[in-house]
Amino acid sequence: MQVQRRKVIGLAGAGVLGVAAAGAVGLQVTGDEKTTPVASTSDAIAFFGERQAGIVTPAQDRLHFVAFDVITKDRAALVGMLESWTAAAARMTAGLDAGTIGAVGGIPESPPDDTGEALGLPPSGLTLTIGFGASLFAKFGLGEKKPAALADLPKFPGDAIDPAISGGDICVQACAHDPQVAVHAVRNLARIGMGVVSVRWSQLGFGRTSSTSTTQATPRNLFGFKDGTANLKAEEPALLDEHLWVRPGDGPDWMTGGSYLVTRKIRMIVETWDRTSLLEQETIVGRSKGEGAPLSGTQEFDEPDFTAVDGEGEPKIAKVSHVRLAHPTENNGARLLRRGYNFVDGSDGLGRLNAGLFFIAFQRDPRRQFVPIQTNLARHDVMNEYLRHVSSGLFACPPGLRAADDFWGRSLFA
Amino acid sequence: MRTPRLLALVAAAAATVPLAACGDSGDGDGAATGASDKITVDASDTECKVASSESAAGTVTFTIANKGAKVTEFYVYAPGDRVMGEVENIAPGLSRDLIVELTAGTYETACKPGMIGKGIRNGFKVSGSAAALTEDAKLGQATTDYQRYVKSQTGALIEKTTEFVNAIKAGDAEKAKALFPVARTYWERIEPVAEIFGDLDPQIDGREGDQEPGQEFTGFHKLEKDLWVTKDISKSGPMADRLLTDVQKIVDEANKATLSPVQLANGAKELLDEVATGKITGEEDRYSHTDLWDFAANVEGSQAAIAALRPALEEKDAALVKTLDERFASTEAALEKHRSGDGWKLHNELSQADLKVLSDEINALAEPISKVAGLVAGK
Numbered sequence: 001m002q003v004q005r006r007k008v009i010g011l012a013g014a015g016v017l018g019v020a021a022a023g024a025v026g027l028q029v030t031g032d033e034k035t036t037p038v039a040s041t042s043d044a045i046a047f048f049g050e051r052q053a054g055i056v057t058p059a060q061d062r063l064h065f066v067a068f069d070v071i072t073k074d075r076a077a078l079v080g081m082l083e084s085w086t087a088a089a090a091r092m093t094a095g096l097d098a099g100t101i102g103a104v105g106g107i108p109e110s111p112p113d114d115t116g117e118a119l120g121l122p123p124s125g126l127t128l129t130i131g132f133g134a135s136l137f138a139k140f141g142l143g144e145k146k147p148a149a150l151a152d153l154p155k156f157p158g159d160a161i162d163p164a165i166s167g168g169d170i171c172v173q174a175c176a177h178d179p180q181v182a183v184h185a186v187r188n189l190a191r192i193g194m195g196v197v198s199v200r201w202s203q204l205g206f207g208r209t210s211s212t213s214t215t216q217a218t219p220r221n222l223f224g225f226k227d228g229t230a231n232l233k234a235e236e237p238a239l240l241d242e243h244l245w246v247r248p249g250d251g252p253d254w255m256t257g258g259s260y261l262v263t264r265k266i267r268m269i270v271e272t273w274d275r276t277s278l279l280e281q282e283t284i285v286g287r288s289k290g291e292g293a294p295l296s297g298t299q300e301f302d303e304p305d306f307t308a309v310d311g312e313g314e315p316k317i318a319k320v321s322h323v324r325l326a327h328p329t330e331n332n333g334a335r336l337l338r339r340g341y342n343f344v345d346g347s348d349g350l351g352r353l354n355a356g357l358f359f360i361a362f363q364r365d366p367r368r369q370f371v372p373i374q375t376n377l378a379r380h381d382v383m384n385e386y387l388r389h390v391s392s393g394l395f396a397c398p399p400g401l402r403a404a405d406d407f408w409g410r411s412l413f414a
Numbered sequence: 415m416r417t418p419r420l421l422a423l424v425a426a427a428a429a430t431v432p433l434a435a436c437g438d439s440g441d442g443d444g445a446a447t448g449a450s451d452k453i454t455v456d457a458s459d460t461e462c463k464v465a466s467s468e469s470a471a472g473t474v475t476f477t478i479a480n481k482g483a484k485v486t487e488f489y490v491y492a493p494g495d496r497v498m499g500e501v502e503n504i505a506p507g508l509s510r511d512l513i514v515e516l517t518a519g520t521y522e523t524a525c526k527p528g529m530i531g532k533g534i535r536n537g538f539k540v541s542g543s544a545a546a547l548t549e550d551a552k553l554g555q556a557t558t559d560y561q562r563y564v565k566s567q568t569g570a571l572i573e574k575t576t577e578f579v580n581a582i583k584a585g586d587a588e589k590a591k592a593l594f595p596v597a598r599t600y601w602e603r604i605e606p607v608a609e610i611f612g613d614l615d616p617q618i619d620g621r622e623g624d625q626e627p628g629q630e631f632t633g634f635h636k637l638e639k640d641l642w643v644t645k646d647i648s649k650s651g652p653m654a655d656r657l658l659t660d661v662q663k664i665v666d667e668a669n670k671a672t673l674s675p676v677q678l679a680n681g682a683k684e685l686l687d688e689v690a691t692g693k694i695t696g697e698e699d700r701y702s703h704t705d706l707w708d709f710a711a712n713v714e715g716s717q718a719a720i721a722a723l724r725p726a727l728e729e730k731d732a733a734l735v736k737t738l739d740e741r742f743a744s745t746e747a748a749l750e751k752h753r754s755g756d757g758w759k760l761h762n763e764l765s766q767a768d769l770k771v772l773s774d775e776i777n778a779l780a781e782p783i784s785k786v787a788g789l790v791a792g793k
Contacts, residue, residue, distance in 0.1 A: 106788065109787040110792075195778025196778075
């Protein structure tokens, strides 16, 4: 193990080589359905590549999501920061210090160029994924480059959105198997960005609530149900092309190969859920709590049969069940790649858990995917009785950086 | 895998020790400085053989080898036994380095076997004009310039504190309230200097609840509470007198002390850290809400320290100086929006969004300022 870690350092130190070596790991996971995951949870995930990491990357266990506002009008300062961020992100995802000097490397009178809390920790599968919000385009006169798909999300019935924890000019999704590593990455980007960007809000998450790979077991959300059974998976390239990746002609060229990121912080009123009968819980979800099978079947991956009826002629999967309302057949075939996380932000002062789901979904066009699906859910889903949508975000995530001299946002600011 | 990189460092650290400090290379195989520059000291339980009794001004490195049976120490004293540098706890068989910067003059070296007494002393003469105290004349000038600033501020501090104290003793609460943030302005501009004298700072500027058990709540903030919360200053006279006495003490101390360029740089950063932690939150002046006066004063004090260092910084990193100029201007402009008459709006009149803007400004300014100390120390 020690030898491998040293190898990672050596290669990454040599620049792109290290990334290429780590990239092989990612390719193996996404390229061959039969391969079991070769990457241990401590390994590095390639930062450079055709797509940004952190989208179809098998969902890591931990999240630190952050949204920034740009506080300068100086375009060159912003571009300079994005270059610095890219260099730091390439280093940190490879398991290195954020800066070339490091946490303990510099002269004693200077603050270190890495904050140090990840010293001694492996890369831990860290991915850093960047997205740009609609508000950024207005600030920098980039109107022509703003994709039509980046239109503001409508207000959905029942929304209780707090603007202070919504939106933002730039987002960074940091996922890792170790929360310390994800937090370290966000903290260092925030530090590097001081004077150029300001943190608008951030969210910690644990316990991935989706599977983005067939190699992963389906996890459970805080309602105790398996989540992500019917999610888009990394091993379904044709479906990903149809539903996930922006295609040529969809919008501005700089987004081709990218994806749109929707975030929703969904508070779950778990105390009332917990005194709901198992029967009712399962009826609301439309799946069994144990196996996760649709109520029309017996196995988790059985396709739901919405025509199936019980002895009294009632649908086995209720009309207002979550699984039915969210299903592609109810939404013009629209599908999402979800990679949300559970959150608990302590308690709320009334003794209730301030907890829920930090929903994250990637898609080719939110106007045809998230918006109709959420509209359907917001109107009819009986689960809403136990939910409050308190934050919302929409960001355009460009394709990946193919070379070490490229940087986040270059296609946008070029 | 993140690996602490210590190699390049040892050299950098040893080369940048400012003023008098001990460079400790542990077992004596110091990779830092060229061995030929070192003055060897053979210490035993009865002798202290210093290989040379003189040196050119500048950085002098002593390598002390303890060949005795007792733990020893090595000191360099200026006249009056002022310690210029020391290395303690050299165990038998060990060798340690002491790096000290010395200007022309006569000094004494001392080994202290058993770490007691005046030690075994030898004369040590330093001649010539050093390339600099900490490297160059510009840094020397910076400390002189900043000292002048401290003097001007302490003069006003005493004057305004006296007026404030007199208003309290005269029972004139309105006048005292008006003078409170004004007197504090001069204090807040030079606070890092004041903090060097650790026992006085808490007495003068401690906030309620910061006291250790048995320690009394005194100073500016006690009088602030009397004025704004208790609204009774009829018994505040003795406390006001005590504040004035303490302020006078610290003013005398501050005017005697000379800060090193590195302390100046750190002071500039610490003043902004004060803003970021205490003023933005309104914790500092929690009764009067006059935090923006302190905010402005901290920024001004920080700017004064940077201004003193400016000629040296221009030489080392002109781009950083430009950034600092821009960020100081931006911070001032952001603060200016909250001006009210001769002073500032109260903290509780600002919205959360206002405070966020000010917080961002301070972070944006403090980040590049945090690089100044390293630049000053670096060669």
